[in-house]
Amino acid sequence: MGHLVHRKDTMPLFSPAFFVAAFFSLLCTSLTLPAHAIALDASVNEQVIMLPVTVHGQRLEFETTIYKPPGNGPFPLLLMNHGKERGNPTLQKRDRFLAMSREFVKRGYAVAVPMRKGFSNSTGAYGDLGCNMTGNGQLQADDVQATLTALEQQSWVDADHIIVAGQSYGGLATMALGTRHISGVRGLLNFAGGLRIDGGDCNWRDALVTAFADYAGKTALPSLWFYGANDSYFNPVLASRLIQAYQGAGGRAQLVAFSNFKSDAHGMIGSRDGVAVWWPDTERFLQSIGMPTAETVTLPAAPKLLTTHFAAISNIAAVPYLSDSGREAYRSFLGRSTPRAFALSSTGEWSWAEEGDDPVDRVLAACQKSSRSACRVYAVDSDVVWSEERDALTPAQASGK
Secondary structure, eight states, rough: EEEEEEEETTTTTOOOGGGGSSSSOOOOOOSSSSOOOOOGGGTTOEEEEEEEETTEEEEEEEEEEEOOOOSOOOOOEEEEEOOOOOOOGGGGGGOHHHHHHHHTTTTTTTEEEEETTTTOOOSOOOOOTTTTTHHHHEEEEHHHHHHHHHHHHHHTEEEEEEEEEEEEHHHHHHHHHGGOOOTEEEEEEEESSSOOOOSOOOHHHHHHHHHHHHHTTOOOOEEEEOOOOOEEOOOHHHHHHHHHHHHHHOOOOEEEEEEETTOOGGGGGGGGGGGHHHHHHHHHHHHTOOOOOOOOEEEEEOOOOOOOSSSSSSGGGTTTTOOOHHHHHHHHHSSSSSEEEEEEHHHEEEEEEESSHHHHHHHHHHHHHOOSSOEEEEEEEEEEEGGGGGSSSOOOHTTTT
């Protein structure tokens, strides 16, 4: 999760209200220069596979991101389930949950982040039961269960020590999965779980309350929930209704109702700064269900671009190549949350990104989509990393990869 904005300066400038929910990209002109690819994180052995699964007899492949500690395992497993962005699920980008995954890999876990049926590059058609939230969660849980069945056959997975987690729609799917009584699953983590329906006459809030109560009556698994005060999808009133319905129906759940998190608590789990919010309670929860929490793997620090002192981060006039609208975009970037990055090219294209997984990679990839010259990073977080001597470098070299 995160926000990504890019454009060529000759295009109309969109208002900030246009950029909603999860990050997206604007499709621009065709390129003569290859786009910058988002690099896999070797420090956590990140790989992307097409995992063969079977859902109700249908053979499918789920695009799945895998992280593993060094060695052959078997490792305890965290299965992390993604949410749903607005629009066509096939256009949704691969979710990584890199900050969360690093915390688990440090503690000896393997992590799998599958894209469910019809999302991103996964095969099959996305299913939707409208306002039937109970059914929607179970429909997505079918895919989660199929993923678990496939992963449990892998020699590197300790099938007796599994945690299932999810964010937003993935959280609803996670709670639905708890009704399946899958051997080896020790507990559930729910990060702002639910599904919101915009428009129409669906009373989706009440439908969610009904769904959570239904799930609670059919599972014995303990769960830990996180909902923030400024969640733009599920506010504290709704979160309170959900936990009361779940506990009232016999469910074993603890709610962590945390305060405002940046501009929207809904994306807390996707932020590196969110670790301080969710890890302390998660550590206690994992210990209570017999899952490991001690750090056993030392991860190398992520490489950083060096501060060049080309200009002060706030010096808008010093940013090269930009037109007036580009400088307004940079002004907007200065007001964004960290982690953040701003990239540009010598032909005036620019892009900025905040939050989410590796904004440097994302911002370069977005900028390069509309640029015929190499895009380079100008600023990261609160530092300018630009130097004129790097003009001749390729996009990959300019990003420090």
